[in-house]
Amino acid sequence: KQEVTQIPAALSVPEGENLVLNCSFTDSAIYNLQWFRQDPGKGLTSLLLIQSSQREQTSGRLNASLDKSSGRSTLYIAASQPGDSATYLCAAKSINDYKLSFGAGTTVTVRA
Amino acid sequence: DGGITQSPKYLFRKEGQNVTLSCEQNLNHDAMYWYRQDPGQGLRLIYYSQIVNDFQKGDIAEGYSVSREKKESFPLTVTSAQKNPTAFYLCASSDGTYNSPLHFGNGTRLTVT
Numbered sequence: 692k693q694e695v696t697q698i699p700a701a702l703s704v705p706e707g708e709n710l711v712l713n714c715s716f717t718d719s720a721i722y723n724l725q726w727f728r729q730d731p732g733k734g735l736t737s738l739l740l741i742q743s744s745q746r747e748q749t750s751g752r753l754n755a756s757l758d759k760s761s762g763r764s765t766l767y768i769a770a771s772q773p774g775d776s777a778t779y780l781c782a783a784k785s786i787n788d789y790k791l792s793f794g795a796g797t798t799v800t801v802r803a
Numbered sequence: 804d805g806g807i808t809q810s811p812k813y814l815f816r817k818e819g820q821n822v823t824l825s826c827e828q829n830l831n832h833d834a835m836y837w838y839r840q841d842p843g844q845g846l847r848l849i850y851y852s853q854i855v856n857d858f859q860k861g862d863i864a865e866g867y868s869v870s871r872e873k874k875e876s877f878p879l880t881v882t883s884a885q886k887n888p889t890a891f892y893l894c895a896s897s898d899g900t901y902n903s904p905l906h907f908g909n910g911t912r913l914t915v916t
Contacts, residue, residue: 734907782846790861795844
């Protein structure tokens, strides 16, 4: 069974600092790795999807990398802003059962 | 605007009552999903449907039921058999292909007392 872990559970950074969010997964047999953002009391918004054949994906200030062999993905957010404060979740889609397994998320606070 | 609408946003029920959460999408997506989110935990899959009139149990289906009579609608019923129903419930959809991203509604927070 796929286990997805995100450490730390929370972090706080000053505005302008680059953010590095970690995601690890136990089973490398995945179709893709997805990153989501969740604001308090809201649903999830898809940020980036990295297919298993890809090493990274970029969208604006966001860059996500994928290393299947080591079971890791990293989300980089450049020049953080207070508006980036949210919970970021990663999810791995398993080849075995086509299901997405979610991490518990990292809650980010960007201090002005 | 295309999207997923969940209603109501907040729901309060007494223990022993069944309750139905609504989920409607106008994205023309084939696949729809129900997840449950509890504090400090990842999302857990309750039920999913890849096509109209067909649905499958997820990891925590006990105490829940669904129907998929129309492509755009996937209601979830939380029955009195669900031991700990208080949670945040999220509906999602995708076009059903392997590498399509998931789109989420804004959730329903259910409180059972």
